[in-house]
Amino acid sequence: MSNMNRQFLLAARPQGMVKESDFDYAEAPKPVAGDGEFVVQTSHISLDPSMRGQMENRADYVAPLEIGDVMRAGGVGKVVESNHPDFAVGDMVGGTFGMQDYAVFNGSTPLRRYPPNTSAEQALGVLGGTGMTAYFGLLDIGEPKPGDVVVISGAAGATGSIAGQIARIKGCTVIGIAGSDAKCEWLTTELGFNFAINYKTQNVADALDKLCPDGINIYFDNVGGELLDTAxxxxxxxxxxVICGGISRYNATGDLAGPKNYFNLVFRRARMEGFIVLDYADQFPAAAEVMQGWINAGELQQGATVLNGFNQLPKALIALFEGVNTGKLMVKTN
Ligand SMILES: NC(=O)c1ccc[n+]([C@@H]2O[C@H](COP(=O)([O-])OP(=O)(O)OC[C@H]3O[C@@H](n4cnc5c(N)ncnc54)[C@H](OP(=O)(O)O)[C@@H]3O)[C@@H](O)[C@H]2O)c1
Structure with a gap:
């Protein structure tokens, strides 16, 4: 175990696409657990689109991030030192550790605990924040019914790939929209989506007209922008x-166009609703149990792209916006 704590700090508020120079690399001494505290060593750090907004303090549901702060990030790791009665050395935990090797806690910050055989991919994916987002976004806001036609944008990403599988489990017809033929093939051959559309090479409007002539019952949106209008x-x-996210706007500059076709909500007596997954935190353990059941039954799969090496972290965040990942994107740091 090293005595050094590698970190990436927020160096600048990004302008347009996030850049490597928006981060500073730093080294601090490894923290020591004080009275009632424990130290977690991260093994994998999660890359999430919302990190872009947090770099600009655009998200009011989390504390502000100042220049020079350790960049906020989710992670999974093991307790390596503990003076806390409820956390033992070797426990696997997940939480907001930041872009760093070690984080110190006193039990007041919410952390998720995982059985020791949980993979990092599952801990950060289906049983972590993005899995919970898919679960509550689809089930609570989307209210799927058997036979519904569910269309999902960002379908081959961490959230979309789980939301689509849950919709399939609930007896829906599932259409995914993703950015490459390989991703589309993965959705239909591995995850059981009924159809997939490559939004970079196909005309999405024509494809949807063919695939769902009676309309879309649930649109689970991770992207916003033109795709939202088309849906x-x-x-x-x-x-x-279901407005889960709007990744097409996160690095955009200037004025953003609103959806032109929102008035169809009136003609179709429809509902458009956003949500923040953190509001469901008290229900996460129960949801994880249901998801674990589906995993055990072979009905729910986790895809992941794992990049290697702590110093890949800034590049990995940029790569997320370029669509490098199939399933959950993370960096293995230790
Ligand atoms: N509401 C909540 O509480 C909550 C919680 C977590 C996440 N979210 C949102 O859920 C969405 C998905 O997050 P995630 O963590 O699961 O990320 P992700 O889907 O695993 O990764 C992002 C994916 O978005 C696609 N993408 C990037 N830029 C795009 C663009 N301009 N147009 C269309 N697609 C684009 C890329 O795939 P392609 O190759 O397909 O382009 C990329 O792989 C995000 O919008 C995020 O903010 C919301």
């Missing part, structure tokens, strides 16, 4: 439009 034009009566 809004095709919603069925009483459709639910």
């Amino acid at each position: 809004l034009e095709r919603i069925a009566t009483n459709a639910r439009v």
Whole structure:
């Protein structure tokens, strides 16, 4: 175990696409557990689109991030030192560790605990924040019913790939929209999506007209922008439009166009609703149990792209916006 704590600090508020120079590399001494404290060594750090907004303090549901702070990031790791009665050396935990090797806690910050045989991919994916987002976004806001036609943007990413599988488990017809033929093939051959559309090479409007002539019952949106407009034009009566994210806008500069077709919500008596997964935190353990059941039954799979090496972290965040990942993106740091 090293005595050094490698870190990436927020160096600048990004302008447009996030850049490596928006981060500073630093080395601090490894923290020591004080009275009632424990130290976690991260093994994998999660890359999440929301980190871009947090770099600019655009997200009011988390504490502000100042220049020079350790960049906020989710992670998974093991307790390596403990003076806390509820956390023992060797426990596997997940939480907001930051872009660093070690983080110190006193039990007041919410952490997730995992059985020791949980993979990092599952801990940060289906049983972590993005899995919970898929679960509550689809089930609580989307309210799927058997036979519903569910369309998911960002479908081959961490959240989309789980949301689509849950929709399939609930008896829906699932159409994924993703950015490469390989991703589309993965969705249909491995994850059981009924259809997939490559938004970079296909005309999405034409494809949706063919695949769902009676309209879309649930649009689970991770992307926003033009795709959202295309979907809004095709919603069925009483459709639910779940606004999970809007990644197409996160690095955009200047004025953002709103959805032109929002008025179809009126004609179709439909609902468009956003949510923040953190509001469901008290229900995470119960949801993880259900998801674990689906995993055990072979109904739910976790895809992941794991990059190697602590110093890959800034590049990995940029790569997330370029679509490098299939499933959950993370960096193995230790
Ligand atoms: N509401 C909540 O509480 C909550 C919680 C977590 C996440 N989210 C949101 O959920 C969404 C997915 O997050 P995630 O962590 O699962 O990330 P992810 O989907 O694993 O990764 C992002 C993916 O977005 C796609 N993408 C990037 N830029 C795009 C663009 N301009 N247009 C269309 N697709 C683009 C890329 O795939 P392609 O190759 O397909 O382009 C990329 O792989 C994000 O919008 C995030 O903010 C919301």
